[in-house]
Each structure stands twice: as structure tokens, then as C-alpha cells.
Amino acid sequence: SPVWFGHLFSLQHLYLQGNSYRDLGQGSPFSSLRNLSSLHLGNAQFSVIRQGNFEGIELLHKLWIDGSNLSQYEQGSLKSIKQINHMIINLRNSNIFSELVRDLLDSVTWLEVTEIKLPVEKKSLVLNSTRPFMMQKLTFKEAFFTDETISSAIVSLKEITSLKELEAINCVLEGKGI
Numbered sequence: 001s002p003v004w005f006g007h008l009f010s011l012q013h014l015y016l017q018g019n020s021y022r023d024l025g026q027g028s029p030f031s032s033l034r035n036l037s038s039l040h041l042g043n044a045q046f047s048v049i050r051q052g053n054f055e056g057i058e059l060l061h062k063l064w065i066d067g068s069n070l071s072q073y074e075q076g077s078l079k080s081i082k083q084i085n086h087m088i089i090n091l092r093n094s095n096i097f098s099e100l101v102r103d104l105l106d107s108v109t110w111l112e113v114t115e116i117k118l119p120v121e122k123k124s125l126v127l128n129s130t131r132p133f134m135m136q137k138l139t140f141k142e143a144f145f146t147d148e149t150i151s152s153a154i155v156s157l158k159e160i161t162s163l164k165e166l167e168a169i170n171c172v173l174e175g176k177g178i
Helices: 094-104 147-157
Strands: 013-015 038-042 059-067 083-091 108-114 137-141 144-146 165-169 172-174
Touching (some): 094 108, 144 147, 147 172
Parallel strands (some): 038 059, 059 083, 083 108, 108 137, 137 165, 144 172
């Protein structure tokens, strides 16, 4: 609820990661936190991100979401944040990956995705996104790739014209490397 943080106008760092909640409610609990610089949220039960959950936040230095069991992401939910310097998301549901990237192309400078089994992308990652893109760095940590998914990812990532750096750290490639 927005009431939780309503009087904390000067709050810069909010760490809610690991607490027991499934979602952030219908609105934005962060709407009055105009000075927020870093936000860490999510847990093993966190499963839903809704439209309006991040209303009121315009700029974040760091956004860290533990979305290991995230099963529902409403398109446009993160678009209200105009600029994110570094976003880390633990994401196992590969269906949400492309929706998330589409919403973040215009706002995030460095996206770090951990523990994902990369999907075979059938449609464009830049669909309905406005240029110029902000994303300059994409990091995959402890991700799982196959020959097919890595080839598909490279073709999709080519569309992100702002991308300058691609990292893969402690990842697994299953296949013959074709």
C-alpha cells in the first residue's frame, strides 16, 4: 500500500527483497518516494508485476527484482520508470523475458538477467519500442542456452542498435556449438 511509505519523502534506498509477499498490490506502493535511488524487491513467492506498480518512480540508479517465480508480467508495467541505470532480475520464466526487454529498451542502460533458460524468440524484441534505445549493456549470469536459443538471441539482439556490450557469466551452452 502507498500508505506504508507515504511519509518517507527523503528515502533513497529501499530493500524489500526476501520478505513474504506475492505481488505489489493493485497500485504503486512507491508513488511518494520521489528521491528513491535503489529498489530491491521480490522473493521466492513473488509472482506478479502489474501495470501501475512502479508509478511515481522516474529515475533509479539500481532496480533489483527477485523474480525467480515470476509467472505474470503485465506489458508496460516498468515503462513508467523513465531511466534505470542498472537493473538486475532473477528470471526463470523465459516467456516473460521478451515482454520485459521490450519495456526496458527505452529506459535501462545495463540489464542483468540471471538464471534464465533463454527462449527461442519468434518475434522482434524491439516491436513497438521507441528509438533511440538506452540499453547499452546486457549481462546473462548463470543462464542456460542451446544452439537454437543462442542463434535466435543474437539475431534478436542485433535489433538493439544501442547495445555496446554483451556478457555471459557462468552460463551453460548445451549443444554442439553450431
